[in-house]
Amino acid sequence: MSDEIESLIRREYEAGFVTNIESETLPPGLNEDVIRIISAKKNEPEWMLQWRLEAYRKWCDMEAPQWAHLQHPPVDFNAISYYSSPKSKDDAPKSLDEVDPEILETFEKLGIPLHERAKLAGVAVDAVFDSVSIGTTYKDELAKAGVIFCSISEAIKDYPDLIQKYLGSVVPQQDNFYAALNSAVFSDGSFVYIPKNTRCPMELSTYFRINELNTGQFERTLIVADEGSYVSYLEGCTAPMRDENQLHAAVVELVALGDAEIKYSTVQNWYPGDENGKGGIYNFVTKRGVCDGANSKISWTQVETGSAITWKYPSVILRGDNSIGEFYSVALTNGYQQADTGTKMIHLGKNTKSTIVSKGISAGRSQNAYRGLVRISPRAEGARNYTQCDSLLIGDQCGAHTFPYIENKNPDAILEHEATTSKVSDDQLFLCRQRGIDEEKAVSMIVNGFCKEVFKELPMEFAVEAGKLLEVSLEGAVG
């Protein structure tokens, strides 16, 4: 491709600045004492500490998964600091006004409307900076509707019954290596509870940022939608540019009871490393939802453009009859990025339906894999799955892979899987250029068209952001 396009790819990572604030960071290393310290710092009740220790002991006996189509040196878990919080004069900030102005500025720079005065589109935000939650906006308004939206640390103290009931109910402590690690050391995250027959009055949103050097971020999100409720939740992430790889091992659990619906959207833009593949975030995340009651619905939408390595399979367990699971994904890799991402749809209930639409775009020297599982249990009468995985290759140094597992034990189920791989065709490019659209713009248009099916699932503000993000991430990929 042309040189101009080459140069376009090399755009800078815009969220890559470091915020200079005083922070309190535990020395690197992991043992039971570290977990006790984390738990103590957060003034957690004893049962929570025991739960963490249990997870840690299980983790010690587990091995990091090797099956993914990823290559990276083994992570040294003793070189990571498991807790870092911005240091404030007293203890935790009591209100947004007490939050370090530098942090607020950071979120300002990132375009997060944290401060209520900067009201933007009425989105309630919980922002997590390194290991702790900085502040949650619109709390009062949400409280009026009965919606609980707070950091998980607060929830452990304020709503222990809900936490004890649901924490680990979808992703058990020993679920997998990274989930076990997260269960042991998770520092913060968001908790959402939507009461019965309530439609959450606004979009909820979390913004994650890793700032400190050599820290890992282990946030934990738990969303419970009680019967007949609805919530739409957005998640965004960024990190500074650093030469070292940083670990992000989050766990997200969703519980949808009867007739409830949860829509979870992610725009993931962790630092992907520089053009030589140095640095970047290892994004090893476990996300799973359970459609527990009849007629419930969980929908995952993700736009993955960041991270040096992505290992992530947002899944849905369709336990309730007539429940619906959806997965819409755009994963774009450029430079030396590697992504192994996809979904699992476990059909247990009758007449359960799942839809999977995955769009992978590989450019530069990246490797992009879709890995999915559709499992139909013998009881899942009338189950239905439709899967479509398309890959687009830009450049001859990258790879695109598809590994769908389909396991069916019910003759009454209908499953379809389709996958295609192709490049941006010369004909399409020619057609655009003939009409006066330059190559860069043309590729961007074609890619946007390729992803349209997924973008239309995103809430409006995010769809615009995702489109732009894709454009920037692709800059220089054409040539």
Add this chain to the structure above:
Amino acid sequence: MTPHDLKQQAQQQLAQQASLDWLSLPQKAQATFAALDMPTRKTEAWKYTPLTALLNTPYFAHTAAGQVDESAAADRLGQLGDVSRLVFVNGHLHPGLSSYSDLENQGIVTLFSNANDAQRELINAELGTAFEPQQHVFATLNYSCIEDGVLIQAPTDFKVQQPIQLVYLSSGEAQPALAQSRVLVYGAAGSSLELIEQYDSLGETNVFHNQMTEISLQPNARLTHLRLQVEHESLSQVNGLHVKLAAGSHYEQHALAFGSALKRNDININFNGSNAYCRLNGVFLSKHKQHIDNHLNLEHGVPHCNSDTVYKGFITDSSRAVFNGRIHIHKHAQKTEAHLNNKNLLLSKQAELDTKPELEIYADDVKCSHGASIGKLDDKSLFYFQSRGIDRATAEAMLCLGFVNEMVEQFPNTAVIELARQRLAEFFNDVDQLNHLWTLE
């Protein structure tokens, strides 16, 4: 018993048998086999195919073909007209049932034990080169001891008129028996050949058949390969088929396979020269408690090669079918067009199907697709039949027939289609709702 009985036993027994002394492969294979672990449930390639029963059965390797009822055996061979035929009984060539003297005289079919110097050189150069030994433990077991084998050699720019029929019969033995046989097909440049493989049995059997077939097609060579795996359901079989395709060569395979106690097919196609073409057409059926596993791997290593794969599955009763189709496009294999499709009919609540079509692509200027579907008989089609006065059972049978027949009728040899239909009639004989399927025509 430990799960490694099969391995230990095989090693002990094969050490006592003599391989052909001019072959270099067995020694290497023995070392590899010794170093490899037998697959477990955690081995990705064997995830859905449990080997516990196989590995725990003490199989004995036999040194000669056992006694068979020759007239019963002859009945199984089918009426394929003018063919050259080699018949193996439990892994050993049965001269009485075989007739291939014409091709033997022309040097087209040669037993390893009769090979001349040039042929020995060819065998040493080609055997064991079409696959990665680390990934095929049963192949290394087969090559650990090579007391004999068959070389099929199509001469340069020569069309072999007579199809060659290879028949592998399994019969009951006094003790569970390990039967191993191997065939090397070498199509010289510009040659053309038709190969018919028939895996059949004489009633119940306690044989574990570990088969290896390697095919090497030189530039512009063509091979049409028909495979019927229609043995008794008591058989256990691991079947390796490894193909190398040089520039401009053309390989076409049509397969019909029934499930059995254990049946695993590893089909591995290597594109080594540009403009080669490969077509894989297959249909597999399983009933009762049968198990059938087809693992297809297409290695597109060079540019400008095309492949088309269609496999259909028919699964009923408490049987289990596994399908894995992998298309691997290497970095420099630009302008590849590769398509793979797996369609399945799952008819019973106790049956299970696990399918995994894979794409692994490292080149950008390619067109690749795969598809997989699993479903039941279409209600609308059934309604259409019924609204025209055809009862439901007949309608179901006709739809199943159509599903399977679509693949069988593409076989480029009418005599083989006839044989396939006979075996299908036997297969469907005790499938409740379908036993009158083949009398409909």
